[in-house]
Amino acid sequence: MGKITVVGIGPGSLEDMTPRAKRAIEEAAVVAGYTTYIKLIKDLIGEREVIGTGMMQEIDRCRMAVETAAKGRDTVVVSSGDSGVYGMAGLVLELLLQREASDRPEFGGVIAGISAVNAAASILGAPLMHDFAVISLSDLLTPWELIKKRAKAAAEADFVVALYNPKSKKRVQNIEEIREIFLACRAADTPVGIVNHAAREAESKTISTLENFTKETIDMFSLVIIGNSRTYVKEGYMITPRGYEV
Amino acid sequence: MGKITVVGIGPGSLEDMTPRAKRAIEEAAVVAGYTTYIKLIKDLIGEREVIGTGMMQEIDRCRMAVETAAKGRDTVVVSSGDSGVYGMAGLVLELLLQREASDRPEFGGVIAGISAVNAAASILGAPLMHDFAVISLSDLLTPWELIKKRAKAAAEADFVVALYNPKSKKRVQNIEEIREIFLACRAADTPVGIVNHAAREAESKTISTLENFTKETIDMFSLVIIGNSRTYVKEGYMITPRGYEV
Numbered sequence: 001m002g003k004i005t006v007v008g009i010g011p012g013s014l015e016d017m018t019p020r021a022k023r024a025i026e027e028a029a030v031v032a033g034y035t036t037y038i039k040l041i042k043d044l045i046g047e048r049e050v051i052g053t054g055m056m057q058e059i060d061r062c063r064m065a066v067e068t069a070a071k072g073r074d075t076v077v078v079s080s081g082d083s084g085v086y087g088m089a090g091l092v093l094e095l096l097l098q099r100e101a102s103d104r105p106e107f108g109g110v111i112a113g114i115s116a117v118n119a120a121a122s123i124l125g126a127p128l129m130h131d132f133a134v135i136s137l138s139d140l141l142t143p144w145e146l147i148k149k150r151a152k153a154a155a156e157a158d159f160v161v162a163l164y165n166p167k168s169k170k171r172v173q174n175i176e177e178i179r180e181i182f183l184a185c186r187a188a189d190t191p192v193g194i195v196n197h198a199a200r201e202a203e204s205k206t207i208s209t210l211e212n213f214t215k216e217t218i219d220m221f222s223l224v225i226i227g228n229s230r231t232y233v234k235e236g237y238m239i240t241p242r243g244y245e246v
Numbered sequence: 247m248g249k250i251t252v253v254g255i256g257p258g259s260l261e262d263m264t265p266r267a268k269r270a271i272e273e274a275a276v277v278a279g280y281t282t283y284i285k286l287i288k289d290l291i292g293e294r295e296v297i298g299t300g301m302m303q304e305i306d307r308c309r310m311a312v313e314t315a316a317k318g319r320d321t322v323v324v325s326s327g328d329s330g331v332y333g334m335a336g337l338v339l340e341l342l343l344q345r346e347a348s349d350r351p352e353f354g355g356v357i358a359g360i361s362a363v364n365a366a367a368s369i370l371g372a373p374l375m376h377d378f379a380v381i382s383l384s385d386l387l388t389p390w391e392l393i394k395k396r397a398k399a400a401a402e403a404d405f406v407v408a409l410y411n412p413k414s415k416k417r418v419q420n421i422e423e424i425r426e427i428f429l430a431c432r433a434a435d436t437p438v439g440i441v442n443h444a445a446r447e448a449e450s451k452t453i454s455t456l457e458n459f460t461k462e463t464i465d466m467f468s469l470v471i472i473g474n475s476r477t478y479v480k481e482g483y484m485i486t487p488r489g490y491e492v
Contacts, residue, residue, distance in 0.1 A: 008364075010264065018360065020261040059490055082364045090372035090485050094492050097480050110368040112445075114264065114358050118254075118328045122356040126336035130388070131396050133379040133405060141489030142376070146404070150377050153403035157396040159379060199358075234343050239336050243387030244305055246340050 002029075003106040004069035004096065006089045008082040008113020011199035012040040016119070021111045024076050032065035033078035033088075034058075040080065040200070051075075062091045069105035076108075082115035086136055086164055117162040120195035120223035123205050125237030127193055127225045132160040137167070137174045144174070151178050155185040160231065160240055163224040175224075179214050182226055186210055191227040193238045198223060207238050248275075249352040250315035250342065252335045254328040254359020257445035258286040262365070267357045270322050278311035279324035279334075280304075286326065286446075297321075308337045315351035322354075328361035332382055332410055363408040366441035366469035369451050371483030373439055373471045378406040383413070383420045390420070397424050401431040406477065406486055409470040421470075425460050428472055432456055437473040439484045440464060453484050 005024050010016040025031060025044055032051035051068065053061045062077060069075040079087030089110045096107060121128045133154040139147060154161045161182075167175050182190070192213035194206045206216050210226065218224065231240040251270050256262035271277060271290055278297035297314065299307045308323060315321040325333030335356045342353060367374045379400040385393060400407045407428075413421050428436070438459035440452045452462050456472065464470065477486040 008368075013266075015266040016264050016358070018256065018262050018264055020259075059492055082360075082368075084364060084367040084372055084374050085378075086375065086488070089368070090375040090488050091490055091492065093372050093483055093485050094487065094490075097483070098492070110372065112262070112360050112364040112368040114328075114360060115364055118330060118358040118361055118364075121330040122254075122328075122335070122358040126330055126339050126356065128330050129332065129336040131379070131381045131393075132331075133377070133400065135377045147377075150403040150405060153399040153405075154379065157399035158392070159396060159399075237339055237343070239339050241340065242332070242336050244337055244340075246305055246337065246344070 001105045002069040002072045003074045003108045004066055004092065005076045005108030006083045006092050006110045007076045007078050008084070008087060008111060009037065009041055009078050009080055010114035011116065011119040012080060013199055014044065016114050016199055018113065021113055024108065024111055025078070027074065028076040029073040030068050030075040031078060032061055032075060037078055037080045041078070058088065058091060062088055062095055066092065066095045066105065070103065082113045084110055084112065085115050085134065116164065116198060116223050119198040120225060123195050123198055123203065124193040124207065124225060125239050127227060127231060127238040127240055128160055129240040129242050130160060130228065132162060134162045134164065136164040137178065138165040139174065148177065148181060151181050155182045158228045160228045161226045163226070165220065166222050166224045167218045168220050175214055175218060179210065182210055186229060191231050191233045191238050193225045194218060194222055196222050207233055207236065247351045248315040248318045248320045249354045250312055250338065251322045251354030252329045252338050252356045253322045253324050254330070254333060254357060255283065255287055255324050255326055256360035257362065257365040258326060259445055260290065262360050262445055264359065267359055270354065270357055271324070273320065274322040275319040276314050276321040277324060278307055278321060283324055283326045287324070304334065304337060308334055308341055312338065312341045312351065316349065328359045330356055330358065331361050331380065362410065362444060362469050365444040366471060369441050369444055369449065370439040370453065370471060371485050373473060373477060373484040373486055374406055375486040375488050376406060376474065378408060380408045380410065382410040383424065384411040384417070385420065394423065394427060397427050401428045404474045406474045407472045409472070411466065412468050412470045413464045414466050421460055421464060425456065428456055432475060437477050437479045437484050439471045440468055442468045444469060453479055453482065
């Protein structure tokens with residue numbers, strides 16, 4: 001039996017990948033992951049075998065990875081950011097534990113990575129700092145009514161809120177509904193930060209307001225952070241005070 | 247003028263610190279941080295000057311760090327985990343921007359680290375995976391009523407919830423009140439994971455239930471993760487399904 005390990009590679013650059021994650025990839029014979037992420041670390045992968053498929057084939061890809069490890073070849077499944085946040089950690093564990101214990105590859109564990117929300121926050125300044133909620137606007141696997149309920153709860157309780165998967169080509173209206181939900185609870189000039197391609201070559205950031213942020217470029221590679229009632233912008237930095245008197 | 251940079255060192259081991267964070271510390275002349283964190287990276291700090299003070303002197307420590315950089319010596323302020331999550335990123339930015347632009351050291355930015363919530367989740371299996379909220383139970387800088395309001399909102403909207411600073415010697419009752427709030431919304435057997443000293447030598451983990459988790463060892467070095475209505479435990483792993491049909 002081989003070993004299967006789930007690895008968060010961070011935002012993409014080797015500069016932001018932990019030594020533990022790097023070593024796990026170096027020690028593996030096979031690397032499985034979404035092709036976009038595989039490309040980000042192609043120098044590290046080198047001549048290793050790759051199980052790379054499109055975004056919509058996550059289950060097949062993870063199943064193949066578990067099979068490959070069961071056949072004796074050490075395999076890592078990579079996710080960008082942290083594999084425990086909308087990544088592959090849960091799916092790999094589910095598939096692994098479905099197998100009979102006697103037919104199960106060794107589990108090398110989940111190796112944490114720098115999550116997109118932390119990378120984006122560091123680029124904007126210090127927008128999290130305090131209690132925050134993370135919500136994905138993708139309604140592929142989650143009913144839209146539940147997503148809206150969560151957004152409303154977080155908005156009312158004055159959480160800083162980070163939005164994953166805020167918008168895609170097919171899904172453009174969800175972010176507008178979320179904006180409405182927040183406008184019902186927070187000031188129109190509440191700061192909203194948008195980071196595209198965080199910590200990658202094409203990185204860009206915009207600081208806008210709750211009123212206007214949906215007019216900015218937002219897509220699959222964006223992370224949106226909505227400030228709480230105390231968040232402010234100063235000289236291009238978005239800051240949520242922790243509460244110190246300074 | 248020198249440069250001031252805010253660095254998240256991750257949970258503590260060099261294995262979990264990004265190359266970007268490591269290099270920032272290596273390039274600095276002075277390292278400022280809470281003494282517990284300074285000790286974790288003492289080999290990396292080597293002969294560098296240290297501004298190390300106790301937990302309650304954050305403002306003085308950060309002010310000294312900014313002063314030191316203004317006097318021409320490159321300085322890093324380190325936080326464990328990610329410095330943008332209950333860390334020093336916001337405070338350093340606030341102090342920096344209070345100074346006249348002409349009297350301000352260069353800002354080297356915020357360097358993201360592996361946050362405690364991501365480290366703890368990776369140790370428990372895959373308990374986050376879906377929408378989650380992060381709440382600190384320390385009422386030193388935040389009114390307890392607001393913390394409870396946030397916990398109730400997160401509980402009702404079925405967020406996975408990570409609790410920072412769940413308990414201290416002086417503050418033992420808050421976690422009991424939080425348990426009550428969640429029990430009003432979620433099943434008594436909802437899985438609750440507790441990780442102490444995540445990714446450090448003394449690391450331990452416990453998986454309990456909403457009913458019973460406050461009987462376990464919980465202190466300043468614990469991170470508590472309360473599952474959502476779909477979280478389950480299998481063979482010692484805590485898993486929140488993303489929603490795939492597998």
